[in-house]
Amino acid sequence: AQSVTQPDIHITVSEGASLELRCNYSYGATPYLFWYVQSPGQGLQLLLKYFSGDTLVQGIKGFEAEFKRSQSSFNLRKPSVHWSDAAEYFCAVGAWNNDMRFGAGTRLTVKP
Amino acid sequence: DADVTQTPRNRITKTGKRIMLECSQTKGHDRMYWYRQDPGLGLRLIYYSFDVKDINKGEISDGYSVSRQAQAKFSLSLESAIPNQTALYFCATSDLWGNTGELFFGEGSRLTVL
Numbered sequence: 644a645q646s647v648t649q650p651d652i653h654i655t656v657s658e659g660a661s662l663e664l665r666c667n668y669s670y671g672a673t674p675y676l677f678w679y680v681q682s683p684g685q686g687l688q689l690l691l692k693y694f695s696g697d698t699l700v701q702g703i704k705g706f707e708a709e710f711k712r713s714q715s716s717f718n719l720r721k722p723s724v725h726w727s728d729a730a731e732y733f734c735a736v737g738a739w740n741n742d743m744r745f746g747a748g749t750r751l752t753v754k755p
Numbered sequence: 756d757a758d759v760t761q762t763p764r765n766r767i768t769k770t771g772k773r774i775m776l777e778c779s780q781t782k783g784h785d786r787m788y789w790y791r792q793d794p795g796l797g798l799r800l801i802y803y804s805f806d807v808k809d810i811n812k813g814e815i816s817d818g819y820s821v822s823r824q825a826q827a828k829f830s831l832s833l834e835s836a837i838p839n840q841t842a843l844y845f846c847a848t849s850d851l852w853g854n855t856g857e858l859f860f861g862e863g864s865r866l867t868v869l
Contacts, residue, residue: 644814652795675856686845686860687798694856733797737856742788742813743849747797 645670645736649746656724657754664719664749666734676717677735677743678708687733693717704728729753758782761846761861769869774833776864778846786849787829788858789813789821791842798845804829836868 648667656662668674675694679687691702698710708719717734731750737743759780768774778787785806790798790813800813802821810821818840822830833840843865847858 649797677857679858686862687858688860689857692857735858742800742803742811743856743858744800744814745790745798747795 644742645674645738645744647734647736647744647746649732649734649749651749652747653750653752655752655754658726659723662719662721662724662728662751664732664734664751666717666719666746667715668717668734668736669715670736670738672738674736675738675743676708676710677737678702678706678717678719679733679735679745680704681731681733681748683730690719690732724751724753726753726755757862759846759848759859759861761844761864763864764862765865767867767869768836770835770837772836772868774836774866776831776844776846776866778829778831778861780827780829780846780848780859782848782850782859783826784848784850784859785826787823788847788849789819789829789831790845790847791815791840792845792863793842801831801844833866836866838868841866841868 646669677692678690681687693700693710731748733748734746762777788803789801804823820832843863846861
């Protein structure tokens, strides 16, 4: 089965600074890759997804992610973090006829 | 109204009790899932169903059972709850025939087993 690793449990950045959250996956075929965000006390919301084509995908709230097949990675980035971005972020990998697996999550703290 | 509705939202129960968490959806999706979320472990798949006649075990199905009563309803049962089943449970749906694979989540059901 596919699996996902998010190496960073917790990241703290200053407001206005850039952000990169790491995600590595393991899957035998071309994966469908996702980033979800969970604000405190809320369910998960999709930020962006990759299926095929352009390896740099744009999402909501100014986020983007880049698929690098050679590195089995799908890192999430944002040029300038806002205080409202403080949340937990989950990378996920799935396939059209398979279940979806999530990473353990990265908790983002934003310093004023 | 939410597209994916979970009930109850919060439940406190005692060890050995039977618990059912219910999920209903109005998105018309074929696929439904139950996940549990634990701090530091992310979301782990308990069961999933690709249609009414299809039920599949996920990563951590022991101690749980499910029922897909209709396309729109997918229930998770704990036959005899134990404290380590204390967690936040999420139901999710996705579209079998769509090309997105995106999961749509309910707001979660927080279960505490004493």
